[in-house]
Amino acid sequence: CFALATLLAAQPFAVWLGSSLLLFAIGWLLQFIGHYYEGKKPAFVDDIVGLFVGPLFVVAEMGFALGLRKALQHEIEQLAGKVH
Template sequence: MKNLTEHLSQYALYHRDQRNIKTHFIGIPLIVVAIFSLLSLPLMSVAGIMLTPALLLFIATAIFYFRLDLRFGLVMLLFSGSCFALATWLASQPFIIWLSSSLALFVVGWVLQFIGHYYEGKKPAFVDDIIGLFVGPLFVVAEMGFMLGLRKQLQQDIEKIAGKMH
């Protein structure tokens, strides 16, 4: 399994234009909420907990992030948990509101992604590595951390591989 630096560096190779990253700051959370919402239909109840594909995805991604890095795992738990909570609320709305809102968030999120990649002049990272779909939210959180002056060594390690942002 790749480590944190390897995952973020590979993703960063497709994301060096600041305009692209800015579109990802909005597009990726919209997509995450939409996916959690669209996957919120119950499978079964176990010990009073409603199991949904969204909950299983939330747990699987939390494990993925924690295996990469404890600090990012905690931040991703907050990010993903917030998206999951919003998606759960959305899923509790009447069917037409749930479905239309979830689909709208999904479409708008992807439109923003593709606008960003137009500026970048490169295809999205997941085209070459499907794991990029899971690394994208982590990348956005990492970039926000870098903007706040956190994890400078990690940022430098990524820039050695992917180059500086422009």
């Protein structure tokens, strides 16, 4: 995966931008297929804020996994409870 990312990053701007947009679209398509399979509608259908909260949650979790913002992580875990 890293080798593919390195190869893609070395390409001209139009190539990696187009590839990124294509992968993004494929990801959305797979997500909608998953929602259809589960029989549930996407959360953003009821609340548009979900489009912003979801990616922010993923970025925050990645940062916590890398050891960043430990004080914030501790505060969140105190309020919401720790989940494994």
